[in-house]
Each structure stands twice: as structure tokens, then as C-alpha cells.
Amino acid sequence: MNEQAYILAFDQGTTSCRSILFDSKFSIVDISQLEIEQHYPHDAWVEQDAEEIYQTQVKTAHDVLQKTGVKPSEVAGIGITNQRESFVVWDKHTGKPVHPCIVWQDRRTATKCDAMAKQEISHIIRRKTGLLSDPYFSGTKLQWLLEHVLGAKGKAENGDYLFGTIDTWLIWKLSGGKFHITDVSNASRTLLFNIHTLDWDDELMEYFDVPRAMLPRVVDSSGQLAKTQPSIFGGVPIPITGIAGDQQSALYGQICHQPGMVKNTCGTGAFVLMNVGNRCPVTQDDGLLRTVAWRINGKLTYALEGSVFFAGATIKWMQKNLQLFNSPQESEEIAASVPDTAGVYFVPAFAGLGTPYWDPGARGTIIGLTQAAGKAHVVRAGLESLAYQVQDVIQIMQKTSDLKVVDLRVDGGVSENKFFLQFLSDISGVKVIKPEITETTALGAAFLAAQGSDICNEDDINRYWSASLSYIPHMSESKRNFLHNQWKRAVERSRRWYVE
Numbered sequence: 001m002n003e004q005a006y007i008l009a010f011d012q013g014t015t016s017c018r019s020i021l022f023d024s025k026f027s028i029v030d031i032s033q034l035e036i037e038q039h040y041p042h043d044a045w046v047e048q049d050a051e052e053i054y055q056t057q058v059k060t061a062h063d064v065l066q067k068t069g070v071k072p073s074e075v076a077g078i079g080i081t082n083q084r085e086s087f088v089v090w091d092k093h094t095g096k097p098v099h100p101c102i103v104w105q106d107r108r109t110a111t112k113c114d115a116m117a118k119q120e121i122s123h124i125i126r127r128k129t130g131l132l133s134d135p136y137f138s139g140t141k142l143q144w145l146l147e148h149v150l151g152a153k154g155k156a157e158n159g160d161y162l163f164g165t166i167d168t169w170l171i172w173k174l175s176g177g178k179f180h181i182t183d184v185s186n187a188s189r190t191l192l193f194n195i196h197t198l199d200w201d202d203e204l205m206e207y208f209d210v211p212r213a214m215l216p217r218v219v220d221s222s223g224q225l226a227k228t229q230p231s232i233f234g235g236v237p238i239p240i241t242g243i244a245g246d247q248q249s250a251l252y253g254q255i256c257h258q259p260g261m262v263k264n265t266c267g268t269g270a271f272v273l274m275n276v277g278n279r280c281p282v283t284q285d286d287g288l289l290r291t292v293a294w295r296i297n298g299k300l301t302y303a304l305e306g307s308v309f310f311a312g313a314t315i316k317w318m319q320k321n322l323q324l325f326n327s328p329q330e331s332e333e334i335a336a337s338v339p340d341t342a343g344v345y346f347v348p349a350f351a352g353l354g355t356p357y358w359d360p361g362a363r364g365t366i367i368g369l370t371q372a373a374g375k376a377h378v379v380r381a382g383l384e385s386l387a388y389q390v391q392d393v394i395q396i397m398q399k400t401s402d403l404k405v406v407d408l409r410v411d412g413g414v415s416e417n418k419f420f421l422q423f424l425s426d427i428s429g430v431k432v433i434k435p436e437i438t439e440t441t442a443l444g445a446a447f448l449a450a451q452g453s454d455i456c457n458e459d460d461i462n463r464y465w466s467a468s469l470s471y472i473p474h475m476s477e478s479k480r481n482f483l484h485n486q487w488k489r490a491v492e493r494s495r496r497w498y499v500e
Contacts (some may be wrong), residue, residue, distance in 0.1 A: 079242030079449030130290025139191025159213035176229035241452030253444030260403035270308035287356025306355035306393030345490035
């Protein structure tokens, strides 16, 4: 990599915008971060100000360059990673959003999705997109917007209103409206993109009543993709050379470039992704999502994805609601103070269960309590629940893909908890690796951007990833199977509890 080159990663998340500057050896030079507001106009609705997202992202970029003294001309490329399913619709003539950004957490179309799940269209969606009929994805909410914003349908058909996930919105604004693009990883999260033909799907567009004229052009995840208008960075246009949705970017940043490699980003929730190569596993009722991981130089990579709703949020709940400890760090010490959970299992289904169950009616359960159980056993059971949920996903991934997981690469806030990492290794039976650089989402965007700038290749990138900690399993197979089977029994008792 050119010793004088820097890569600027835009990490646009659900609650903040960050700009991270990497040097020629992919070390972090500096980070700038600013929070963004979320708005809740109605129950289960979640919105953001799209203009605030753009302005905040640009402000962090200016800030990190100013703090480091790096000139825009020294930045070889910008890599963008983003909250994947959130989207914006805007007027291409004025550049103004016609409605607030609808965030991936928004569930205003839940009733419609419930109805869809009982119809043939759900099978068509599953087969073509690899996704489920769920408001998590943007298709039903885009349909809602076109129906509820006056005149939007006609303007969309004429190409006057444009649609984009957050990467698309940022690039359109950064380029002064010259580029209306998205990459394959973000397109694959919309319910509108066929992950086999790699194009917007006519049948799905007709079903959701979304005109092709408003959809962006789909490009590779790495390459000379766009340029910023010169006025944004002191008269210097900076190439945009990498794009990927946040979880796919983390997979790339963890150097999971070969089939069978798995990463687990464990923050508020946990996202487990497995690289499955250039062939998408056949659709089946396994609770896993099929998604496009990335496309580089026309070479496509798919991933299997599993979602755990409550990971770090479980620790926070034990701290705030039950007041079992004063800080997340303290939970590690308390859990390690007892040899086991004394038969206690904690299923943190506070808002249902994700992969592989997809049961919105499941509710949180603590079971197996006896007089021998105390605070430490409940805390330990809570931390163990994170590992059990990840193992549920890994187990089904191996069966679906027919690939054996050799190691599991972890990042996210919960990866600071050593008790969790060791128990995850024990219950999964695989080595768990924590990388030296834990900003893997931004690092993945930087890797993609560096390749797209032609200043390094994949072999170069592999040399810049290193492990900081590794955990190997110590548990016997018989004990592992017993504990996991008991966990599954606890899960069954938590399921289908809530009835509306």
C-alpha cells in the first residue's frame, strides 16, 4: 500500500455517525463521532432526519481530517458502511427528503407482514431475496411511504423521487447528485433485489408497487464507484471506492474471506454471518437469512446470517432493571464467582426470539430456580444465554451450508467480556478469536476502499489482520451436549407465550 495514502471510513450507524482515518498499514489514526437523534412519532415507528445524517457524517469527516492534519489530497479513497435497512426517499431536483428516514427498527408495517407470511408471496420473497416477510426490511415500508405521501407514487414513476438506503443517500449528496448507486450487499436487504439474478426483481417491484425509475444502480462493493464534489473537501474530489452494509463490512473486516469462516458482532444484539462462497444455499425453513456479502471485480460472495435480538441488551437489563451489578464489567467477575448456574437458565426473549426460531410471541424466562440459586447464578445464566443463542445459529449454519466452522471471530462491545468469550468457545466447541482492531465494521469498509483504490489487494489485506486474544474449548462433548439440550428445553418453555 502507498505509504502516503490514507483511507477514510464512514461508519454510519443507527445512533451515531463516525469517521475513522486509517493509515497505510490500516492502523487507526483518529476517530470522530457524533450522535444522531431518533424520533418516535407513533408507537413502533422509528424515524431520523436524513439531512442530519448527512450533515453529521460530513462534519465528522472534516473533524478527523482537521485533527490529524491529513489533507484531502492524501486520502486515496472513502469507504462507506451503514445501517443497512434504513432508507430515504428524496426529490432529485431539490435534493430534499420527502419524508423522514424510516429506520430498520420501525415496525409500522407489522400487520401487513403478518398477513404476507400466510400467503404465497412470502415463499416467493424467501426464494428470490433470501429474506423473510418482516418489517425489518425496507420493501413494505417503502410501499407505505409511496401510498401516504401525497403525489409520491406519480413522481416516483417519473423518476423525480429517488429511493436509497443510507449509503445511496450519502453518495448522492456527497457527489452533488451525480451518482445514484448502491452496492449489492445493501440492495440485498430491501425485499426488492433478486440475489440470484443480481437485479431489481420485476415481480417484487410489481407486488410492492415500487417503480424501477426510483431505484439506484447496483454496483460492486469495491472499485472506482463515485467521487465527492470538490466543494465538500476544500476543492479536492475524493474517490468513493468501497461500500458495504454494516454486517457484511464486519465480515470482510474480520478477514472471513473463505467459505466456512464466521464472525459474530455482539453488541446490543448479535449478528452472526458465515461466508458460504459463490453459491447461495438452497432456501429452506432453517430460520437463516441468505444475503449477498460483497461483490469485488465481478466476483460474488454470499453469506448466511443469523440474528440474536438480545445480547448486550441482556446485560444492560440485568444491570438497570434488576440492579444485579453496577457496570457490565462487574458481571464478568460475578459470573465467574460460581462454578455453574445451579441449573438456572435465562432465555432473554424480551421482544421475541430471532434465528432460528423467529418467534415474536416468545417472552423472557428464568427457569430452574431452586433455593440453592442466588444472584451470581442468575448473572451467570444471563451471560451464558448470549453464548447459547450464538451456538443455536452456528449449529444450524453448519447443517445448512455443510461447512464446518473452524474458528469464530468476535467483535462488538460484549467481546470485552472474557467470561462470555470462554463460555462461547466451550459451548460451541470451536476456537474464539478476538482481533487486534475491534472496529471491524469500519475496517471492512477501509479494506474494500483500499482495494477499490488499487493501492493494495486481498493478499495485502490479510497481512494486516491479527488476533489479540484466543479462547479454546475446555468442555467435554457430553457436557456441552447436555447443557445445550437443557437450554433448548428452556427456550421451548419461553415460546409462543404472548397472545395479542
